[in-house]
Amino acid sequence: xANPLRAEVVRLYKNLLYLGRDYxxxxxxxxxxxxxxxxxxxxESDPQAIRDMISRGEFVSRELEALYYLRKYRAMKKxxxxx
Amino acid sequence: xxxxxxxxxxxxxxxxxKIRVKPDNSSxxxxxxxxxxxxxxxxxxxxxxxxxxKKIIKEVVVVSCGPQQAQETIRTALAMGADRGIHVEVTxxxxxxxxxxxxxxxxxxxxxxxxxxxxxxxxxxxxxxxxQTGQMTAALLDWPQGxxxxxxxxxxxxxxxxxxxxxxxxTVKINTPAVITADLRLNTPRYATLPNIMKAKKKxxxxxxxxxxxxxxxxxxxxxxxxxxxxxxxxVKVETVDDLVARxxxxxxx
Numbered sequence: 001x002a003n004p005l006r007a008e009v010v011r012l013y014k015n016l017l018y019l020g021r022d023y024x025x026x027x028x029x030x031x032x033x034x035x036x037x038x039x040x041x042x043x044e045s046d047p048q049a050i051r052d053m054i055s056r057g058e059f060v061s062r063e064l065e066a067l068y069y070l071r072k073y074r075a076m077k078k079x080x081x082x083x
Numbered sequence: 084x085x086x087x088x089x090x091x092x093x094x095x096x097x098x099x100x101k102i103r104v105k106p107d108n109s110s111x112x113x114x115x116x117x118x119x120x121x122x123x124x125x126x127x128x129x130x131x132x133x134x135x136x137k138k139i140i141k142e143v144v145v146v147s148c149g150p151q152q153a154q155e156t157i158r159t160a161l162a163m164g165a166d167r168g169i170h171v172e173v174t175x176x177x178x179x180x181x182x183x184x185x186x187x188x189x190x191x192x193x194x195x196x197x198x199x200x201x202x203x204x205x206x207x208x209x210x211x212x213x214x215q216t217g218q219m220t221a222a223l224l225d226w227p228q229g230x231x232x233x234x235x236x237x238x239x240x241x242x243x244x245x246x247x248x249x250x251x252x253x254t255v256k257i258n259t260p261a262v263i264t265a266d267l268r269l270n271t272p273r274y275a276t277l278p279n280i281m282k283a284k285k286k287x288x289x290x291x292x293x294x295x296x297x298x299x300x301x302x303x304x305x306x307x308x309x310x311x312x313x314x315x316x317x318x319v320k321v322e323t324v325d326d327l328v329a330r331x332x333x334x335x336x337x
Contacts, residue, residue: 011278018277024099065274075098076122076267079209 005050012057013038019064086141088131089199091190092124094149094156095210104311111309120156123205125272127265130235131203132164139237142166146193148186150174154288161283162275168288169193180302187219192296194224206231206264217264227257230264
């Protein structure tokens with residue numbers, strides 16, 4: 001892997017690992033799939049392809065944040081507000 | 084305007100956890116259970132940070148009362164963008180009996196000490212559902228209050244608050260300094276991501292005891308008993324409409 005990109009990939013991995021702890025199906029479930037996804041692409045060397053994968057990883061981070069927010073909002077709405 | 088906002092946050096059992104009552108019915112099981120920041124407190128922190136980003140206020144100070152673990156909650160608020168934290172240490176039996184009256188006395192003392200212009204709190208905590216701290220704090224300070232806020236607009240040295248009330252929305256204009264309690268639709272709290280948590284480690288958390296603020300935290304309430312809600316009874320199937328009517332009459336429903 002190209003050296004400057006390596007730091008970005010590691011940072012992305014750490015962020016996703018941290019985010020995945022609250023995953024509804026369990027932190028272990030998320031972590032296993034995260035590891036599998038990253039190790040599948042371990043051999044990739046084209047910088048553009050790596051950058052695309054990093055963008056996809058960042059997209060997943062935003063999706064996770066949205067998922068967590070929606071779950072919490074819906075739970076609060078259901079508990080405290082009469083429909 | 085000193086431009087300082089005080090935000091109170093509470094560490095509660097995470098909203099998604101299934102609550103269990105202790106076998107002796109004294110309280111709820113908290114050991115080893117996942118805790119996090121009260122969702123309404125997250126909304127309060129987000130509002131304060133948004134105001135700072137818009138340069139309406141200068142500093143966001145986040146406060147939490149409780150044992151050592153309350154610092155985790157303060158760190159989350161710092162990661163969301165607060166400037167510094169104050170941890171008011173209350174442990175053991177004192178913490179079990181800590182309620183809105185005691186917390187509002189602490190908040191009032193801190194508001195005077197820190198020369199705060201605004202106090203933003205969550206409207207209620209999801210563990211005790213008291214919905215009292217904001218109101219009591221405003222009363223102790225003799226400040227106006229904008230509770231159940233779903234929209235806040237600064238207008239000079241006054242605040243316009245749109246409140247969510249039964250049957251609709253109410254708009255009020257209050258002077259500052261004031262106490263605001265945040266309702267669900269005030270904003271969308273940001274997630275405290277790992278890079279922000281790392282950056283927040285440099286921010287300061289001051290440590291205080293209630294005695295340092297000359298606040299008496301003795302409780303006037305005693306919890307007698309905690310029970311789970313009654314288990315839902317299994318439904319009964321009937322064969323005919325006549326059977327249904329007969330059963331309903333038996334149960335005194337018709």
